[in-house]
Amino acid sequence: MSTPPVERKPRLAPYAALGAAVVLGLFVALLATSKGGSDGPRSALIDKAAPAVSGTDLRGNAYDLDTLRGRWVVVNFFSTTCVPCQLEHPELEKWASEHEKTGDASIVSVTFDDRPSAVKDFFEQNGGDWPVLLENTGPIAIAYGVVAVPESYLVDPFGIVRAKITGGVKADDLDQLLARLS
Amino acid sequence: VTATTASHGRITAARRRTIVWVLLGALAVALLAYATVDRHSGPQNNSERGYALAGQFACPVCQGQSIAESDVPIAREIKKEIIVRLDQGQTESQIRQYLVDQYGENIDYKPRATGVAGLVWVIPVVAVVVALAGLAAVFRKWRKEEHVAATDDDRALVAQARGHS
Numbered sequence: 001m002s003t004p005p006v007e008r009k010p011r012l013a014p015y016a017a018l019g020a021a022v023v024l025g026l027f028v029a030l031l032a033t034s035k036g037g038s039d040g041p042r043s044a045l046i047d048k049a050a051p052a053v054s055g056t057d058l059r060g061n062a063y064d065l066d067t068l069r070g071r072w073v074v075v076n077f078f079s080t081t082c083v084p085c086q087l088e089h090p091e092l093e094k095w096a097s098e099h100e101k102t103g104d105a106s107i108v109s110v111t112f113d114d115r116p117s118a119v120k121d122f123f124e125q126n127g128g129d130w131p132v133l134l135e136n137t138g139p140i141a142i143a144y145g146v147v148a149v150p151e152s153y154l155v156d157p158f159g160i161v162r163a164k165i166t167g168g169v170k171a172d173d174l175d176q177l178l179a180r181l182s
Numbered sequence: 183v184t185a186t187t188a189s190h191g192r193i194t195a196a197r198r199r200t201i202v203w204v205l206l207g208a209l210a211v212a213l214l215a216y217a218t219v220d221r222h223s224g225p226q227n228n229s230e231r232g233y234a235l236a237g238q239f240a241c242p243v244c245q246g247q248s249i250a251e252s253d254v255p256i257a258r259e260i261k262k263e264i265i266v267r268l269d270q271g272q273t274e275s276q277i278r279q280y281l282v283d284q285y286g287e288n289i290d291y292k293p294r295a296t297g298v299a300g301l302v303w304v305i306p307v308v309a310v311v312v313a314l315a316g317l318a319a320v321f322r323k324w325r326k327e328e329h330v331a332a333t334d335d336d337r338a339l340v341a342q343a344r345g346h347s
Contacts (some may be wrong), residue, residue, distance in 0.1 A: 019312050026305050029298065044286040051284075113255035138259035139266070145284040147242040147256060 043145055043153070043164040050075070050155040053108055057131040058123060066159065072178060073104035074169070075153045077146045079114045080122040085150040088168035093128050093172060095171040105178065106130060110137045112149045122155035155182065235274055239281060239289050248291070282331035 045051070053065035053075055065073060076092060078085040092107055099105040107130040111119050116134040123132060133140070144153055147166075154163040154177060162181050165174075226234075233250050239260070249257045249264075251324035260281070267277050282290050293302045332340075 016316060019316075023305060023309050023312075026301055029301070044282075044284060113259070139263055141256070142259055142263050142281075142284060145242075145286070147285075148254075 025157070043161065045145055045153070045161040048161055050151050050153070050159050051137070051140070051162045053110065053133070053140055055133045055135060055140075056135070057133055058120060061131070063131045063133060065108065065155065068106065069159055070157050072099075072157060073155045074105070074107045074174065075144065075155060076107055076109045077112050077141055077144065077149050077151045078109055080118045081114065081151045082149050084128075084168040088150055088170075089126050089128065090119065091169055091171045091174075092130075093126075095169070095174050096128065098171070098175075108133065110140050112141050112146065113139060113152070152172050153182070228265050228268040231274075232261060232268050235264055235268075236261045236275065238278075238291050240291060242285055242289060 027150045047093050050065060052071075053063070055063060057063045062073075065075070074092075074095075080086070092109075096107045109128075109130065109132040111132065111134050119132060119134055144151070144161075150166070152165040152169050153161050154165070154174075163177055165177075215259045236250035236257075237247045241247045241249050241254065241257045243254055243256060244252045247257075256299050264277055266279070272280075278292075280292060287294065287299075293299045295303055
């Protein structure tokens with residue numbers, strides 16, 4: 001009697017492994033192309049139109065960023081209770097006075113989670129005569145995607161956000177940035 | 183007659199199994215539907231809707247906290263802004279888009295359904311379908327093996343083996 005030919009059973013393992021490899025590959029592709037959890041000082045607003053910054057400033061004057069087309073503007077978000085904000089203040093003052101002479105750039109400060117009286121006292125004690133917005137500033141901060149103060153945004157003469165600076169500014173660094181972006 | 187009865191019996195058993203599987207499937211779908219239905223729905227004011235919506239966004243400065251849970255200044259401001267926008271009549275998707283535009287996609291706990299990120303939605307479905315198909319193939323194979331009957335050759339082989347022992 002002849003022995004019947006041995007039938008080879010179809011093997012599932014290679015197909016299962018192939019399926020798992022495809023799923024794993026798709027996950028790797030997904031992770032490789034994602035932007036990651038932190039993108040540092042990069043803002044979603046870079047190269048986009050600057051959100052509106054308007055209101056009444058510390059001295060009761062009306063302020064509107066849109067009226068300042070043709071010059072660079074540093075939109076500075078700060079709080080008097082934050083130490084890096086206190087440390088950057090002299091640098092902002094230095095930069096503001098230098099550019100007041102040339103007329104090519106200016107600063108507007110937007111308070112964040114602060115009391116108007118504290119802000120007034122702070123500017124009286126530490127100087128600085130640029131516009132400072134006090135009231136209803138939360139929506140402005142959100143429009144700029146502010147996470148934690150101090151944060152500053154450099155808006156170009158066409159009203160486009162060109163840079164975001166976190167952790168306090170230095171006058172020289174601001175000038176270098178301006179020279180690079182001009 | 184016996185064969186016919188047996189045949190009828192097999193059909194009935196197969197049908198019974200099918201009915202059981204259909205009922206199990208229906209039960210699974212019903213349970214899933216029950217679990218996903220919002221039983222707290224009803225008249226909600228914008229503060230409640232805003233708080234619920236804030237829970238769908240990550241606090242930009244906290245680790246593992248939503249905007250609803252966090253009490254840092256920016257989270258408080260965003261919560262306020264969400265409610266203001268709801269009061270203005272904006273839809274939840276408009277508010278979602280606004281926050282993503284200002285803070286980037288990482289703020290949104292809900293991944294996009296388009297582009298490469300859409301794979302997050304597709305891959306689990308594909309994996310489940312492939313797994314179910316694999317299980318179905320294996321079960322079918324096992325069932326076929328159950329019905330293997332000994333042939334005359336097999337019986338002869340066994341008899342021959344017994345004769346030698």
